[in-house]
Amino acid sequence: MKVLIADDERMVRLSFISMCNELYPGIHEYIEARNGNEMSVLGEKEQPDLAFVDIRMPLMDGLSAIEKLSALCPHTQFIILSGYSDFSYAQKAIQLGARDYLLKPPSLDDIQKIFMQAEVDRSQKITQDNHTFFYETIAQFNAYCIFPALEQDMTGNLSAYIFCVDYKEPEAQKQFYKGLYRNIQQELNPLIHLYYRYCLFHLPEGEICLIIKTPQPSRRPAEILNTISSAFGVPVTTYHLSACSLGEIFDKIISVMDLFSLRIFCGYGGFLDEHKVFALSRKKQLIKLSETVENLQLAYQDRDYIQYEKLLDRLISFPDLSLEKELDWNGMGKYLQHYFHFGQTVDSFASLYQFLVQGKEDMYKISGVNNTPNLTEKVKQYVEEHYMDDIGINTISSLYGITPNYLSKIFHQKEGLRFMDHLTLVRISHAKRLLTASPCLSVNEVAEQIGYRGTRHFSKVFQKLTGQTPSEYRKSKQNP
Incomplete structure (x- = not known):
């Protein structure tokens, strides 16, 4: 604690400090005041935790000094230290906010009790x-x-x-x-x-x-x-x-x-002073750019190829070369390397775009999908091997780490028909084979073996594609 001793007698001050050091060696800081005026000046400046004050001092007495400092030092606990046992002094001191009244010369026990209680009171008040x-x-x-x-x-x-x-x-x-x-x-x-x-x-x-x-x-x-x-x-x-x-x-x-999204352009991962953030020009444009980069990062994490490509196309319209020198490209580089799986220097809008293009290629590598033709061939092969199972676009897209929308779009572009239509054609093709080659199988058993869980739906789909019910198709093949 910071302790102020106000007394006009030097030996009293030194003796008191010596007793305190005996109890608490090297723990507290002590400030000396020779009169009420010094006490007022030092008290306001130092804001002591504890002040021991003599009543009778030159220039300004102790009670007047306490009265003056009470408002200026709200955290200070005042203790009267006097050779006078007059009750009126004690009463006045308490009225002014003094916490205790000690008669000179105080004992070590008296001082220790004051310090212990002062520390408890101080700690409680600080917490409160x-x-x-x-x-x-x-x-x-x-x-x-x-x-x-x-x-x-x-x-x-x-x-x-x-x-x-x-x-x-x-x-x-x-x-x-x-x-x-x-x-x-x-x-x-x-x-x-x-x-x-x-x-x-x-x-x-x-x-x-x-x-x-x-x-x-x-x-x-x-x-x-x-x-x-x-x-x-x-x-x-x-x-x-x-x-x-x-x-x-x-x-x-x-x-x-x-402006949180701007962090990637003005000190990402560091300690930012307000002036660095608020001083950026054209904040609206930069916010759109920052949010686009953040959304690209999210699309990269989700392997959402379609969304990633849309955002990448949108990014081309943003760059303003006059802003390049204003931005923290080092921070942008840290942001990108934190979320993407490769390292590449970014120091301009052009290099930022190239980095994100690399991100698209990286997604294909991670997914084990190098190009669209290979992807659709792999999907068709998987369907041929698992048509009898409960499979769909969600099942297969998850195997290759891509989104269902992206797989659906790519498959339709390459094959000229929807994925579910292709799956249906494969199943009906195998149904024809079973109906012809395995006459002992019932229509219901054929339906189950090609991935349908109900005869009614299977028969409806079969008739739509062949013009015949499964039973009619079987008879036509048995009696050509």
């Missing part, structure tokens, strides 16, 4: 103050989201930090956010004893938001949080915002939430 700050901030943020024009009355040295995590699996990302939340909380809890106040909560899409109020401007929280963010094995983009009022900090938080 931070809880109050948390609940007030959350309440005001929720109110702001509904009524942005509502005036926010909290002022001071305020900062906000928003943590945006990129993780390939959504469920794993949720768990990562939980771990990050705990780490931030553990690192910040010791700071509340330095009269820092913080509020940690999740934004609607899961990102972590931290609002901190400090006694004076400080880089310490930023340094701690930067260390936390960089310690993880996945990209964590951290936005740093600052303001003098809660309303202003809320404005900036909402603005940054609308």
Whole structure:
């Protein structure tokens, strides 16, 4: 703790500090004041946790100094240290907010009791103050989201930090956010004893938001949080915002939430100052570009070939060469290499497009599908071997790591008919063979052996394609 001793006698001050050091060697910081005026100046500047004050001092007495500092030092606990046992002094001191009254010379036991109780009171008050700050901030943020024009009355040295995590699996990302939340909380809890106040909560899409109020401007929280963010094995983009009022900090938080997609162009996976984000020109154009790149990444992960090609075509219309020098291509490179399975330098719109074209080719390689003809031949071969099973477009597309829509489109383009029509033709062809070569099989058994689960539907399809029922077809082949 920071301890102020105000007494006009030097030996009293030195003796008191010596006794404190005997009890708590090297633990507390001591500040000396020779009179009430010095006490007022030093108290306001140093904001002590504990102040031992003599009543009778030159220039300004102890009671007057306490009265003056009570409003300026809200966290300070005042203890009267006097040689006068007059009850009126004690009564006046208590009225002014002094916590205790010690007669000179105090004993070691007296001092120890004061310090122990002061530490308990300080810890409880600090914890309660931070809880109050948390609940007030959350309440005001929720109110702001509904009524942005509502005036926010909290002022001071305020900062906000928003943590945006990129993780390939959504469920794993949720768990990562939980771990990050705990780490931030553990690192910040010791700071509340330095009269820092913080509020940690999740934004609607899961990102972590931290609002901190400090006694004076400080880089310490930023340094701690930067260390936390960089310690993880996945990209964590951290936005740093600052303001003098809660309303202003809320404005900036909402603005940054609308610009999250821009992180890939202005410091992906790093520590971003607000000026770097807000200074970007033509934000609307860049947001569209960023969202297109993000959607390409999602299509790549889902192996959605059709969507990927559509987005790739759309990307051609975006590039504006005048923006190239403004963007952080190093961050873009980190983003792409995090989600794609290959490395390639990206330092311009042209190289970005080439990278994403490579992404399309990479999808085919991963799926074991090198070209469209091979794909359709593989599908036809699979149908020929499994026509009797319960198969469909979803079953086969999953085998090759592609979407049903993409397979359906490619198959129709190459073969000139829909996949289900091809499957039906294969099944009916085998039905004809069985009806002719295996007269002992009933129509129902033939239907089951070629993948149909009901005679009625099989007969309907068979007649539609051949002009005959299965029984009529069998008779016609037996009696040519």
